[in-house]
Amino acid sequence: EMDDEDCERRRMECLDEMSNLEKQFTDLKDQLYKERLSQVDAKLQEVIAGKAPEYLEPLAALQENMQIRTKVAGIYRELCLESVKNKYECEIQASRQHCESEKLLLYDTVQSELEEKIRRLEEDRHSIDITSELWNDELQSRKKRKDPFSPDKKKPVDFSLTFPRPYIVYMLQDLDILEDWTTIRKAMATLGPHRVKPEPPIKLEKHLHSARSEEGRLYYDGEWYGRGQTICIDKKDECPTSAIITTINHDEVWFKRPDGSKSKLYISQLQKGKYSIKHNHN
Secondary structure (H helix, E strand, O other): OOOHHHHHHHHHHHHHHHHHHHHHHHHHHHHHHHHHHHHHHHHHHHHHHOOOHHHHHHHHHHHHHHHHHHHHHHHHHHHHHHHHHHHHHHHHHHHHHHHHHHHHHHHHHHHHHHHHHHHHHHHHHHHOOOOOHHHHHHHHHHHOOOOOOOOOOOOOOOHHHOOOOOOOOOOOOHHHHHHHHHHHHHHHHHHOHHHOOOOOOOOOOOOOOOEEEEOOEEEEOOEEEOOOOEEEEEEOOOOOEEEEEEEEOOOEEEEEOOOOOEEEEEHHHHHHOOEEEEEOOO
């Protein structure tokens, strides 16, 4: 058992000991704070100087990732440039092929038109009897001249010998007179076949192939072709090409090539065998 004095003394000792402990704790806390602050300042200086491992390791990873992405972007750029270059070359090649195709088609078209004009001229030449009376009259008038040294004067053509009716004499050139004379004889041949000589048989051009268009479809050598069908076009001395029929008119067939270019064929060219077509089942 303790008396009051001992208790009071013991309480004072405990209070002193608690005050001492609190002071030591406060000192330790301040010291720890200062040490941690100094460590953080030192680490910050290392980061600012670029020497801290915590900064260098993520930075190295970022740089490596940057190099990889830069390399991939460079490869992708080269591929894009190569793709654009290939597309450009394809467009140039397609344009040249289209130009050559259109040029050949235009050549065949002009050739066909010229052949058609020649054929019509041949028919006119065989169907119209252009007599030489005009030239004979001029030669006889020259022979009947009294003075051979007199200046050459053209005698007007007198059509009253042929047509006993009022006439008009035109001061025309010989070629113009012949053209008018040809037109008159053609009209006479149309209105009165008994006035001209019988026409010689006209040699018609033979078609090697049967081709015609009916109601938007094409009939060629026993087979029918319609719009949207894939065909194979073949020409002599050229490789066959594939195409799709887009339009069929009365005398021509339009088609589209695989490169997107459009061209046309005349049915007369198919009849003459300049081009041939067949179904493409590929």
